[in-house]
Amino acid sequence: MVLLTLGTGCKPPGARAMLDGREHLNANRPQQAASAFEKATRLLPKDWRTWNHLGLALHRGGKHADAGKAYQHAIKLMGQARMLGKREGSHVLYFNMGRLYLDAGQAPSARQHLSTYAQLESTHAAHYWLAEACRRDGRLDEAELELGRALAHQPDSARTHNRLGVVQLERKQPMKALDSFRGALQKQPNYSAAQLNLAIVLHQHSPPNVSKPRAQALAAYRKYLEMNPKDPQAVKRIVADLDRELNPMAVVAATTPTNTVAAYEPPLQVNTNEATFIVQAVFPKGGHFGHVVTTNAVPPRRVVSPPPVTVTTNLAVTPSVSKPQPVVPEPPKPVKPVQVAKVDRPNPQSPIPPVIPKPTVAKVELPNVPGIARYAYAKPKRPAGGDREKARDKFNEAYQAHRQNQLEKAQAAYREALTLDPGYQQAHQNLALAIQSSGDVKAALPVYETALSLNPLSMNARYGFARALDRAKFPLDSASEYQNLLKMYPTYTPGHLELANLYSQQLQRADLARTHYQRVLALKPTHAEASVIREWLQAHP
Secondary structure, three states: OEEOOOOOOOOOOHHHHHHHHHHHHHOOOHHHHHHHHHHHHHHOOOOHHHHHHHHHHHHHOOOHHHHHHHHHHHHHHHOOOHHHEOOOOOOHHHHHHHHHHHHOOOHHHHHHHHHHHHHHOOOHHHHHHHHHHHHHOOOHHHHHHHHHHHHHHOOOOHHHHHHHHHHHHHOOOHHHHHHHHHHHHHHOOOOHHHHHHHHHHHHHHOOOOOOOHHHHHHHHHHHHHHHOOOOOHHHHHHHHHHHHHHOHHHOOOOOOOOOOOOOOOOOOOOOOOHHHOOEEOOOOOOOEOOOOOOOOOOOOOOOOOOOOOOOOOOOOOOOOOOOOOOOOOOOOOOOOOOOOOOOOOOOOOOOOOOOOOOOOOOOOOOOOOOOOOOOOOOOOOOOOOOOHHHHHHHHHHHHHHHHOOOHHHHHHHHHHHHHHOOOOHHHHHHHHHHHHHOOOHHHHHHHHHHHHHHOOOOHHHHHHHHHHHHHOOOHHHHHHHHHHHHHHOOOOHHHHHHHHHHHHHHOOOHHHHHHHHHHHHHHOOOOOOHHHHHHHHHHOO
16 A cells, blocks of 8 residues: 655644554554544545545555545545646555455456556556556466566565566466576575475476476475474475485384375465555656556457456445456455444435436447357346345355355355345346356346346446357357447457457457457557557558
8 A cells, every 4th residue: 555645735633633643554553543544534624635544544454445435535535537647646546446456356446546556656566566466367467567567666576576486387387487486585585485485386386497396395395494483284294295205215114194185285375464565655746647547468369268257345445437347256355344433424415316327339330240149138127226235235145155156155145135126236247247157158148238227337247248248159249249338438458359359250350350459559559468469460451
């Protein structure tokens, strides 16, 4: 999380409350810091910095929902457009929101916010955390690229070398990972996380061109145990087994036998204190930046099975400007929202029935390809609302099961939530994803339609529906939905790339694909697949 330097515009007693909060936050006392910053918000209710600092304290204390509300209030006070400039440093809210999404397990939303921040402020922290969001989102090539940029800012960062090795290992590049872990240990010889990772690579992956990898793994494990003598018995059992294998005569017969769990694999270790990683940001005066830029890693050479789309929560951190939020279900530690002291907020108004604008529908010229099946749209009616409070409890239960990949349990709980509140758009969208993830893609399609009937402007639902149509082998209808998506969100780079892939490969329409590949390069000249796209464009003039 980025901690802003206090300006000189604050006046007592608001300034005093802010300074007290800073002292508590620097001393890692988030609860006391939150109390001080909450007082500052009452004294300085129009200063976005007080709300940002309150969000930092709540975030540090693990109160993600309340932190999201504080950040959102800061964004409301500042305005999304002004956050893109550097004059007041408010663009750090992109970083803080990105970190909040990351800690809440919403990697794609985190990636989009952190990508924007990295465009505005190229620092080690910006690229490191953008890389982590890309890694958790399955965009490993982008993660490796961003870690390289982070190392350009801090070449001696052992943690960054270690994380680069983790990404390279996930990309099935054990030799590169080995070099990165060794590089981390060169920078910090007592870095136990990199030492264990080095041992794991030698033991489990047997990198080519490494002499006697298992013997080297044994030595690496022993060195790790020297750094961590109180480590759990799992690594000690592996050392004992490797020692028996490599030095059978040296093992004393009276040694107590071990019961090694079959196929045990210790997890890759990364820094466990990342949630408290604070960066003192420097904000130069002047400068203005354009629209939010997002990244994408789907190569145009092949059709790639897309990752699952949005698993949304009732966490109140949705940006005021709609952004795509495809989220891979990856469970963070459960976070139970905690009520903090009340702050001055506008008096609640009577509920007003939502007015859902009609989506802008693109006029799509679909290619005429014989023999391609078409999807019969269900065209469901917009469901009525229900008991949202009771439905939310079931939704949260379903959400936790979904993130643990318990798809049947998740589907059942989502349906119970929808019985209580048929108009719960997030539940329809997540149910569609759960059904799709279980392998029944066609059954998910009408559920996506229902979600879109409740919010036809939902980027997440439209994007997920288009990808599900593609997977269900309805490429023409998928192309139509992508076109509708891009009509509403013309700068959404992933949509252009997905549609270009669809046209170039499944529908054999290079003329239509060319426009969208060119749009990808216009929106993101440094895109991870820019060179591949340019090669394709040269081959298809």
